Amino acid sequence: MDGDRLTRPLAPEPGKKLGDDQGPSRPQINKPGGDNELLKRMKKIDPDQAKRYRQRSGQ
């Protein structure tokens, strides 16, 4: 939040998953298939990359 930046890790409510809320079930979103170049690329990424990512505020 502006002026009071959060520095602690943020996690969703324990046990809560997307689609748990009342209302229509979530839309069907097709997932990438095939031999999955995407997953291969994801596994090369440092999982702590965002934890270390700090920026100045811009506009």
Place this chain on the structure above:
Amino acid sequence: MRPILAGIETEYGLIVDNRGAEDQVDDATALVAAYPGPCHVGWDYRYESPRADLRGFTLKKLSYDPVDAKFDFGRARHRDENVRADRILPNGARLYNDHGHPEYSTPECKRLTELANHDASGQTVVLRCGQEREKQIGARIRLYKNNTDFHGASYGTHENYLMPREIGFERLYRDLMPMLVVRQVLVGAGKVGAESEPQVAYQLSQRADFFVETANAETLYRRPIFNTRDEPHANPEDWIRLHVICGDANMIPSATARKVGLVKLALHLCENGTAPKWSFRNPVEAFRAISRDDSFEFRIQLEGSSWTNAYEVFESYFAAAERTLELDEDMAWVISSSRRLLANLRDCRENVVREIDWAAKRSMLEQFMDSEQVDWNDPALRAYDLEYHNVDPSEGLYAALVEMDQVDAGPTAEETERYLSRGAEGARSFARGLAVAKFGDKLTSACWRTMTFRAENEQVEVEMPPDANYPQALEEAESVESFIQMLRGVS
């Protein structure tokens, strides 16, 4: 229908190995200065007025993020123009350091696809700067086209729309605000987690956490949904430059086009006096609630005790436009493609991943969760969120989805080179780009509004009316004098 000239400014996230946010202004300055192509160095700041407010007053000063103030404490800076390292490119775009972020401001464009492709081509510009700077310092550099660092710092992707001054703040605010609140449903870039309460696993908008007021002129702090900065970059007696700051940076170019198109649709209706009338009880709360609404109902509380939802708000604009405007090709596409996507979202019918960034990113994350048997509590998901926006096509996850033909692609390499070498058809950016490419040795200063040349032993400033048509024949000018003469004849 009068064409609405528009442009997009994107501030990129920047990481240099072994450097921190306290070094970011210096790093962004050096990165922009490393731009390897032909350009004009400098910018004419005389017409800038960031403290002027559309409501008829001028702020004494703009607010400043206190965390950033700590970064700057005790650090000497050079003159402001040296820190900004302005470059004007052969397509009329502006490249500079804005508060520690390399910023690419597209050439002003009249058409949606042209603007979206110029915006996408900006990724190549900052990537080339990064690669050049890496060679200079031998350190790894990463650039992200996103809007948050996940720790409370946000940086913007702003849209600019040229509108007649006579319309004024009240009409613009009334007719545009509902669209600004709901637009994220179709064009949000998606974010893991939240940077304000309440917490959520995933939300539609990168920026929703950062808007705390409905309208003001601030951009760095206490950000509003409707920004009232009055800096027209054109004759102020005739024009307003509407400065929209509440959108996300889109990786999918068709989403960029739709993001701009939805605002243009509202502006056409505003100008025509036929925009739908909505009175949201609390636009800031509605903006955040829609971003977090995993039920996809997107309910919005109205003044009094009634409710509506984002679907009805969208449809009210579409129906009003069909009823009262003569739609051009761009506006017809905005309405038909948006209706199709909204129907898919509401009725769970078809795939929306190709055209909506938040859906593409979420699909990617769900695939990872399925594969690795983890849930939304896995902290690595934010790393993948960030890397979706990495502009290096050999690393970025959006680029991986393009390779797999899962999302709409941007311009080809050949098309990108063309967008980087020419301004937009018929727009003043075309003339600015030509000046840089062809008469750069005579160009002494330039900005969005004017260009100043050294011609016949004197300084000659040329006003560039934003609504004029700038013909291709300008390319045929053989001297700066004839170029100036032709520019003065545009209408």
